[in-house]
Amino acid sequence: MTNVCHDPYSAFFRSPCGALTAGSFVTLTLQAEGDVSQVFVRLWRGADEEWLPLHRKAEGIYRGSVSVGREAGLVWYYFVIDGPEGRRYLGKNGESDAEPESFQITVYDPAFDTPRWMRESVTMQIFPDRFNIGSRGAVHPHGRGAFLHGSWDEAPCLCNDKGDREAVDFFGGSLNGIREKLGYIKDMGFGGIYLNPIFRARSNHKYDTGDYEQIDPSFGTQEDFEGLCADAESAGMHVILDGVFSHTGADSRYFNRYGTYDSPGAYSAYPGGPYAKWYSFKKGRDDYECWWGIETLPNVNELEPTYLDYICGESGIIQKYLRLGASGWRLDVADELPMDFIRNLRRRAKSVKPDSCVIGEVWEDITNKMTYGRRRCYAQGDTLDSAMNYPLRTAVMDFMLEKTDAFALEKLIKHQISTLPQPLLYSMMNLLGSHDKPRAISVLSGRQRLEGSRGKVDASPLTSAEYELGKARYANAFRLICALPGMPTVYYGDEAGMTGADDPYCRGTYPWGKEDTELQAEIRRIIHNRNDSPILKTGEAGVRALDENRLEIVRKLDGETLSVVIDNRV
DSSP: OOEEEOOTTSTTTEESOSOEETTOEEEEEEEEESOOSEEEEEEEETTEEEEEEEEEEETTEEEEEEEOOSSOEEEEEEEEEEETTEEEEEETTEEESSOOOOEEEEEEOTTOOOOHHHHTOOEEEEOGGGTOOOTTOOOOOOSTTOEEOSOTTSOOOOOOSSSSOOOOEEOOOOHHHHHTTHHHHHHHTOOEEEEOOOEEESSSSOOSEEEEEEEOTTTOOHHHHHHHHHHHHHTTOEEEEEEOOSBOOSSSTTTOTTSOSSSOOTTTTTTOSTTGGGSOEEEETTEEOEETTEEEEEBOOTTSHHHHHHHHSTTSHHHHHHHTTOOEEEETTGGGSOHHHHHHHHHHHHHHOTTOEEEEOOOSOTTSEEETTEEEOSOSSSSOSEEBOHHHHHHHHHHHTTSSOHHHHHHHHHHHHHHSOHHHHTTOEEESOOTTSOOHHHHHTTOSSOSSSTTOSOOSOOOHHHHHHHHHHHHHHHHHHHTSSSEEEEETTGGGTOOOOSTTTTSOOOOTTOOOHHHHHHHHHHHHHHHTOHHHHHSEEEEEESSSSEEEEEEEETTEEEEEEEESOO
16 A cells, blocks of 8 residues: 655645635645555535545645635545555545544735734733732731631641632732832843733632722722733733633622612612623522532523623723733633623723733643633634644643653644644743642642642641752753743743742742842743844744653744754753
């Protein structure tokens, strides 16, 4: 039988490579050595299917040019090879005698672009309560059961392990505390600041929104927020807010289960009130749909007209905070939001501030995500500018821990280069740590049982040897993501040597005065090296595994070539 080959990452086999704009044509090539009578490429665009013959151009080379269509979406294809011994197929996972898994082409809106500042920035993610108190001092938190730690150096509390996200211990970090550290953030080289939620809520994490229209009093005031944004802008930095729009808190002005607010919430005024249609009740007011079944987080109906207008309308929440100085929004659980909701949100954001960004929390491949039985593509140019790049994080961590080799990492990176539109690829939030994962140094130390159910992880301090290993691997991993296209992102304190297991232990206080200054200096050097290098920020990217332990990243721009080799043996 024949020997067949098609490499979707090679311009010889697919030209042009990568994601394509709607209306484009792509030339597909199959190498088929042996006795071949006919070669077809079978394509799908939505429900439309085509069988197109490929023409023999040279010995063993079959080629044809096809349209990707005029609409944004996904195009799928595989090859059909007929010969004397019958029919064979070639797809993503190789040659077979049955219908194979298809190759993917992402097709996006030709008008799609992302803010230049994203593509050229390194961003710091900040959990406001844990970053810096500020000169005004800590404000005692509000809400049922809330308490203020007596010392900044205490460990976060696991308030309970029931999974209801009750996190009511506070340390007193504030917006003015962040504002007073802008000099440090700027000196480190950060151009973006992504804040976990800052709106009024009972918990310390604020993912249980109580009032979208009010800055949480423990963090400050609207004037404090405006001042932070203004000072950041003067320093050449951009502030990104966290928007939680798939659910609210049960303890909110909109639901008001506990009577905290004077407003007629959907629960307190059941079955009436202005917010009744925002939520889905079943047999009574105590039987309502919740986020992942957590009764303190009632789901909202995002496409209910009054809610959609409240968030995305002309006088809605999105425009309000952009006008006050924010530069964009990160959408919590974006893959649980209706696509039309995200499209409305994006249109409103871009109409108010064209260079604002919309970043999604999507943990899987954003070009091809199955959610609730439906395929979603967030890379068509009508929803997201960027996403938290958890697939890359997983691949990099596994490579550094030598769980996988450079060939596996090469495959993941090539897949992203091949399927993400260029504007989106260069804006991806490439992270190693976040508030939802154990601290990067702790993971990279090799300590077991760092990720798992809350309260069921090993939260004991790392040994000196574990810390030094995790620290060396972290610097190496950060060097890697800074050599790739995207927006490298540092979770506050990772650059200073913070450690910690799963939530809440990954949400400790910033170690002011106790930083690992050696690591801090190295991360600063890597960031400034990237900031000073146009080729690292915007150059064309390619990767190849040199052997099991070494990955080479090659960047090209204006005739200049830069090679960065990352070895996972530290």
